[in-house]
Structures are given as structure tokens and as C-alpha cells.
Amino acid sequence: MTQENHPVLKGAEELYAKGNHVGCLVSHGFTGTTQSMRPLGEALIEAGYTVCMPRLKGHGTHYEDMEKTTYQDWQNSIQEGYEWLKERCDSIYMAGLSMGGTLTLDMAQQHADLKGIVLINAAIDIPAMAEIEEDVRFLDAIGSDIKKPGVEELAYEKTPVKSIGEINQLMKQVREKLKEVEVPTLILVSEEDHVVPPRNSQDIYEKIKSEDKKLVQLSNSYHVATLDHDQDLIIKETLNFIKDYS
Incomplete structure (x- = not known):
């Protein structure tokens, strides 16, 4: 696995906590950190x-570290977290924001034993990323798309163009296998999102094979909804979802 050359940023640390026998695997998004999912x-x-x-490989340090990672590195970061939970829990749920949602769908495609998944502004197709010319090394940041004043996402100030190629591959892979997702699914989507088109969530809702699925509109948040005005609603819906299926 790719080595990182920079220290972990304050606030970007991994979070592990032992509780009961129900496990929750939580994933942050592309160029972001665990800070976005900490609440x-x-x-x-x-x-x-x-x-x-988990802190996804290459994230939460420096964007030059991210540039060296592949989408398989990010998948491995999640898989390691899943295995940690498997050793301690009887059942596992997963939740993810943005690319964390992509990775959540990926896990549901691989692990039929997941009890349920929660997708928050999940990404399967971002046209703006598909159109980028690879003649530069870094682009300006995509983080902190938040409606609530005074709230900042801890995310990279630059986005490696190579990493955009990696997320495009991951999204394509996941998009092509949506029919393999059969677990109970809660989808939360911001009505206004300047990073991932809200249509992504509707497409996911329509194409997954889950019999139990629910789509909830977030009317007062942008992309990083977990840090935005609808944070409490996301937490409430997620807790109710896990309680209903546990």
C-alpha cells in the first residue's frame, strides 16, 4: 500500500469505539476527512x-499523498475497517458521504451480510469530473460546500487530477453494479449540491434491487450535509434506520 509522507492533520484522525454488538462503518468523502462525519x-x-x-488512504495529510493513492487503496481502507468490526460485532451497517457513499455501495455489492446502508449525497456520476483535461497536476479545492455560515470542512485546498481519474474509475465500477445492491438502504440527498448532482441519489434509488429503500430530501444543506443545517435530521434518520433493522 502507498506510503504517506505527511503527518495526519488535527481533526482528521480515525475513530474507533467499542460499544454493543451492532457495528457501524462510517466513511468520509473524496479529498475530505473524518471531520465531516464525526458528528x-x-x-x-x-x-x-x-x-x-477510517481515514481513507492519502486523505487527511497532504494532497501530494492523495496523488499517490488509487481507488483500491481507498477500498482497502474501508475493508480493513469492516474486518475490525467483524471481529467484534454480530451485524454491521455502513454510512458514507459523497465518495464515502460510493464506497458504501461498493461494500454492499461485495458483502451481502451488511444489515443496511446509509448514503448521504452519494456519488456515482459527476459529469464535471469526467470532462477534466489532464494537462495540469492539481485543481482548486472542491471541499466546504456548506450552506451554514461559519462552518468549514477540513479538506484539501487542492485536488490531484490523477485522483479524479481514480474516483471516476470507482464510480463507473459501482454504477455498473447497482443491481447487485439488495440490502435495506436509506438515501439522504441535498436539494442543492454544487459537487455531486442530486440526480445521483435518484438514480441509485431507482436502480438498486433493495426491497426496503427510502429517499429523504435535505432542504437546507449543500453537499457536506453532515456539517450543515440538516445535520440533526441526518443523525435522526440514521439512528431510526439502524434501530428499525436491528
Whole structure:
């Protein structure tokens, strides 16, 4: 696996907490960090669950570290978290924001034993990323798409063009296998999102094979909804979802 050359940023640390025998695997998104998912992770801990929130390889340090990673590195970061939970829990749920949602769908395609998944502005097709010319090394940041004043996402100030190629491959792979997702699914989508087109969530809802699926509109948040005005609604819906299927 790719080596990182920079220290982990304060606030970007992994989160592991032992609770009951229900496990929750939580994933942040592309160029982001665990900071974006920490309020949800802490709410799950407070509810008594065993929580694992990995830092995706190449994230939460420096964008030059991210440039050296592949989407398989990000998949491996999640798989390691899943295995940690498997050793401690009887059942596992997964939640992810943005590319974290992509990775959540990927896990549901691989692990039929997942009890349920929660997708928050999940990404399967971002046309703006598909159109980028690879004649530059870094682009300006895509982070902190937040409606709530004074709230900042801890994310990279630059986006490696090579990494955009990696997320495009991951999204394509996941998009082509949506019919393999059969687990109960909660989809939360912002009505206004300047990073991932909201249509992504509708497409996921329509194409997955899950019999139990629910789509919830977030009317007062942008892309990083977990840090935005609808944070409490996301936490409430997620806790109710896990309680209903546990």
C-alpha cells in the first residue's frame, strides 16, 4: 500500500469505539476527512454502537499523498475497517458521504451480510469530473460546500487530477453494479449540491434491487450535509434506520 509522507492533520484522525454488538462503518468523502462525519460517528457511539470511522488512504495529510493513492487503496481502507468490526460485532451497517457513499455501495455489492446502508449525497456520476483535461497536476479545492455560515470542512485546498481519474474509475465500477445492491438502504440527498448532482441519489434509488429503500430530501444543506443545517435530521434518520433493522 502507498506510503504517506505527511503527518495526519488535527481533526482528521480515525475513530474507533467499542460499544454493543451492532457495528457501524462510517466513511468520509473524496479529498475530505473524518471531520465531516464525526458528528454522525459520535451520535452512533452515544447510541451504544461499535463504530469504526477510517481515514481513507492519502486523505487527511497532504494532497501530494492523495496523488499517490488509487481507488483500491481507498477500498482497502474501508475493508480493513469492516474486518475490525467483524471481529467484534454480530451485524454491521455502513454510512458514507459523497465518495464515502460510493464506497458504501461498493461494500454492499461485495458483502451481502451488511444489515443496511446509509448514503448521504452519494456519488456515482459527476459529469464535471469526467470532462477534466489532464494537462495540469492539481485543481482548486472542491471541499466546504456548506450552506451554514461559519462552518468549514477540513479538506484539501487542492485536488490531484490523477485522483479524479481514480474516483471516476470507482464510480463507473459501482454504477455498473447497482443491481447487485439488495440490502435495506436509506438515501439522504441535498436539494442543492454544487459537487455531486442530486440526480445521483435518484438514480441509485431507482436502480438498486433493495426491497426496503427510502429517499429523504435535505432542504437546507449543500453537499457536506453532515456539517450543515440538516445535520440533526441526518443523525435522526440514521439512528431510526439502524434501530428499525436491528
